[in-house]
Amino acid sequence: MENLIEIKNLHANINGREILKGIDLVVKPGEVHAIMGPNGSGKSTLSAVLAGKEHYEVTEGTVTFMGQNLLEMSPEERSWAGLFLGFQYPIEIPGVTNVNFMKTAVNEHRKQKGLAPLTAAEYLKLMREKLAIVEMDPAFSSRGVNVGFSGGEKKRNEIFQMAMLDPKLAILDETDSGLDVDALRIVATGVNKLKKADNATIVITHYQRLLDYIVPDIVHVLYKGKIIKTAGKELALEVETRGYDWLIKGE
Amino acid sequence: MENNYIYIPDKSQEFRCRVPLKDTRQVFVVDGKGEQMGLSLGKGEILPDMLQVIQVRSAHAAEDLSYSTDYVLGEGAQAKVLLCSHTLSMEDFVTRENVNVKLAQGAILDMVVMQNEHNKSKHSTSFKVELEAGAVLNLNVITLHGGEISNDIEVALNGKGGECYVNGLYLADGNQRVSTNVNIRHNVPECHSSQLFKGILDGDSVTRFSGRIYVAKDAQKTEAYQANNNLLASRTAKAYTQPHLEIYADDVKCSHGATVGSLNADELFYMRSRGIAKDEAKLLQQQAFAYAVLEKVANGSLRERLHSLVESRLRGEFSECSNCSKHCC
Numbered sequence: 001m002e003n004l005i006e007i008k009n010l011h012a013n014i015n016g017r018e019i020l021k022g023i024d025l026v027v028k029p030g031e032v033h034a035i036m037g038p039n040g041s042g043k044s045t046l047s048a049v050l051a052g053k054e055h056y057e058v059t060e061g062t063v064t065f066m067g068q069n070l071l072e073m074s075p076e077e078r079s080w081a082g083l084f085l086g087f088q089y090p091i092e093i094p095g096v097t098n099v100n101f102m103k104t105a106v107n108e109h110r111k112q113k114g115l116a117p118l119t120a121a122e123y124l125k126l127m128r129e130k131l132a133i134v135e136m137d138p139a140f141s142s143r144g145v146n147v148g149f150s151g152g153e154k155k156r157n158e159i160f161q162m163a164m165l166d167p168k169l170a171i172l173d174e175t176d177s178g179l180d181v182d183a184l185r186i187v188a189t190g191v192n193k194l195k196k197a198d199n200a201t202i203v204i205t206h207y208q209r210l211l212d213y214i215v216p217d218i219v220h221v222l223y224k225g226k227i228i229k230t231a232g233k234e235l236a237l238e239v240e241t242r243g244y245d246w247l248i249k250g251e
Numbered sequence: 252m253e254n255n256y257i258y259i260p261d262k263s264q265e266f267r268c269r270v271p272l273k274d275t276r277q278v279f280v281v282d283g284k285g286e287q288m289g290l291s292l293g294k295g296e297i298l299p300d301m302l303q304v305i306q307v308r309s310a311h312a313a314e315d316l317s318y319s320t321d322y323v324l325g326e327g328a329q330a331k332v333l334l335c336s337h338t339l340s341m342e343d344f345v346t347r348e349n350v351n352v353k354l355a356q357g358a359i360l361d362m363v364v365m366q367n368e369h370n371k372s373k374h375s376t377s378f379k380v381e382l383e384a385g386a387v388l389n390l391n392v393i394t395l396h397g398g399e400i401s402n403d404i405e406v407a408l409n410g411k412g413g414e415c416y417v418n419g420l421y422l423a424d425g426n427q428r429v430s431t432n433v434n435i436r437h438n439v440p441e442c443h444s445s446q447l448f449k450g451i452l453d454g455d456s457v458t459r460f461s462g463r464i465y466v467a468k469d470a471q472k473t474e475a476y477q478a479n480n481n482l483l484a485s486r487t488a489k490a491y492t493q494p495h496l497e498i499y500a501d502d503v504k505c506s507h508g509a510t511v512g513s514l515n516a517d518e519l520f521y522m523r524s525r526g527i528a529k530d531e532a533k534l535l536q537q538q539a540f541a542y543a544v545l546e547k548v549a550n551g552s553l554r555e556r557l558h559s560l561v562e563s564r565l566r567g568e569f570s571e572c573s574n575c576s577k578h579c580c
Contacts, residue, residue, distance in 0.1 A: 074523065075520060076528050078524075084524075091517050091518055091520075095543065096536070101527075108528060108531065165526065
């Protein structure tokens, strides 16, 4: 099957400091990948570069997303093409309601596909359906985007947005951080429900515990800007018991 | 529901005004002359409908114009007023307007001012307000468009328990100038005042805000708050802001805050990462910024109309018009 995303020898800087030092990664439809690694290994930089965040400078390498050169696309174009980033720290936007925010996003996606905007009733129906996936109260929709949300609610909101936009590739950056067990279960169940044969997920995480719920096909360990080990799901368990030291030393 | 307003189709058409809001009575003031200028209510009188005063400048009288209107409310009287000002043609109009408001004991006035004039017009309005004991003023000044707009607002709290809430939103782009001077005078104890003024500036526009809270020596238990926040959407726009507190009493609660900032980059990226195009994301941010002021407008249908007017203004739809054709009121 054709690759969803193909990252070749990706190098990236922020403020002149090299963080990514040659990443190679291929994700195919239907796969779940996990990227693990100690603090400062470049996990969040990788997700920021893929989503097109400003101030990250790609100095070498290529990223092909569904046959297109991802690095030439604006953040919104990446979203329209089917890329989704679940933020580690979702942004609060006071004054913009959740419903206004998501309705605008969904209708921009539809516009790109040449579809008419959803009517208020159609939107409401879709929204309720997707809110149920993450067990969120519809009352939240009239609140400001992430304003006054608990850590768990923010992460559920990320998965709700993912459900609304139906991406081909979702990159979930530390979606498990700051979650209690119940919220973790809800978020993971939501992600699993959204899994299809033609989409894929990259889960970026520190800990094995999320991977008990979202079972990866392939696990990568990122260290100092490079993938130093790639294996099956058993690698996550090994990292959980043995830490990263044995991998780093072997590098 | 019965439509409780007087609708003058020929006039509305001439001025390209929309169907009035529900429970509204429209009156027209053309080049400073009108069938009804101001308002006078006796003791206990309550105006049943919102009075919408549509003030227009026309080519028939293009010379500089000054005029005054008085709003006098007797004891316990209540009124809701919407003051709109427009230009109907492209002359370089200069308008000086005095709005004198006197609220007797326990009177309540809710006034919304909507200014939408063309790029070369100069309009300065001086609001002078006096409140007796227990009177309440809600004043919301929404400056949508205009060449040089200036609003001077002076409120004297002359009786115990008076309350005044003065808010404003100014939107400026191109070479537009908007200046706001607020002077709230707490002359007696136990009065309450608050000000929230917000500005969104684009292009080479310049705005000035100066807000004073004066608390007299024996005006104890005063509560007075002031905030002015400005959002710069371009690198060349300039917002000046000056808060002044002049407090001679020692048992008061007063605060002020002034900010000038630009669009939040993290918010922009978050919205774009969800597929909201850059311009649309900026628009959402600006609408969000304006939101708090518009929410101060008590009349729900007027508030909704203002939200949509602000949106089309921020989309740049006003500047395409040579004069008032936006059907704003």
